Amino acid sequence: MSGKILDKMAGLLGLEDDLEEDLEEVEEETAEEEVTPLISSNTKRNNKVVSIHTAVSAKVKIIKPCSYEEAVDICDESKNRKIIIVNTTDLETKIAQRLLDFMGGASYALGGSLEEVEKSVYILAPSTVEVTNELKSQLISSKGIFNWNK
Secondary structure (H helix, E strand, C coil): CHHHHHHHHHHHHCHHHHHHHHHHHHHHHHHHCCCCCCCCHHHHHHCCCCCHHHCCCCCEEEECCCCHHHHHHHHHHHHCCCEEEEECCCCCHHHHHHHHHHHHHHHHHHCCEEEEEECCEEEEECCCCCCCCHHHHHHHHHCCCCCCCC
16 A cells, blocks of 8 residues: 555656656667577588597497406496497306396396397497397308308
């Protein structure tokens, strides 16, 4: 209620009109200011040059574990998006199976893949790497690399 009385007094004294004019001036100033983009959209469309050096090189790590305890280290390397080749020839069959189960679970959780390259040799690849096994299917179908013995 006291606010209404003060508004009426300000209106009688002519103070209210000054406030409205000040607000209008501020609105006009903000409307006149134009926002200029730092990078114009035309330069993006016309620029078709791509730097070759922007791609990160893939790193491959070859590991020959001696015990199951190395599974955590292998999976940590996989978390760092490295391609890992694991040779389990020195491990007992049961320990190698446990190691592969652990690596397979970690690979699945990270969206990667675990593929057998050869007996007791596996590749653990991150989700950004596609692993194909075309050579193995060719070897099975042709009974060898050089198909001289038909």
